[in-house]
Amino acid sequence: NAGVTQTPKFRVLKTGQSMTLLCAQDMNHEYMYWYRQDPGMGLRLIHYSVGEGTTAKGEVPDGYNVSRLKKQNFLLGLESAAPSQTSVYFCASKKGGSTGELFFGEGSRLTVL
């Protein structure tokens, strides 16, 4: 029962480097989301997707790109990392249109030096 899996769990980057966070879910959920968590600010939505091949901007999309080429995967990319992107990133998924809960991954801690 994997649920939502994020890789990697931890990463340290230098300013200007690029990286991709992978989110995979095995529940056949339509909707997927990327959030970032910062102290005192709760979780803020970066990008989301309501289906394969579709993506949309959330509250804090600048500096990030996403892709949803397969229904089960949602990738978050940082093209040129900045120290302001140091954060804990959470992926989540849910069945579209349901009253059900959001299922979260375990989070990925990213540090940009």
Add this chain to the structure above:
Amino acid sequence: AQTVTQSQPEMSVQEAETVTLSCTYDTSESDYYLFWYKQPPSRQMILVIRQEAYKQQNATENRFSVNFQKAAKSFSLKISDSQLGDAAMYFCAYSPVQGAQKLVFGQGTRLTINP
């Protein structure tokens, strides 16, 4: 845009006592969902309780209950018989019924349980 506010950055309670965490929200929608999530040190986000706005009855889950005041846009969480395992960050969240159902989170309240 919808907003969620948790005005208590930190709370503490004695083990076995009752504690209430506050949450207010702002929306122009008449139907929506409200949630409380728990985040222990493991960082995992765990759903504690869910309320559907069209239901007037307050949701309960064992020792956890809510006081949902729709007119006041208030959604507080009561934890009865507090246990050491309840120590965590607690997040209040709002979701619309329609569209992408994007969750909007409050800032969080860190709950400490004193033995």
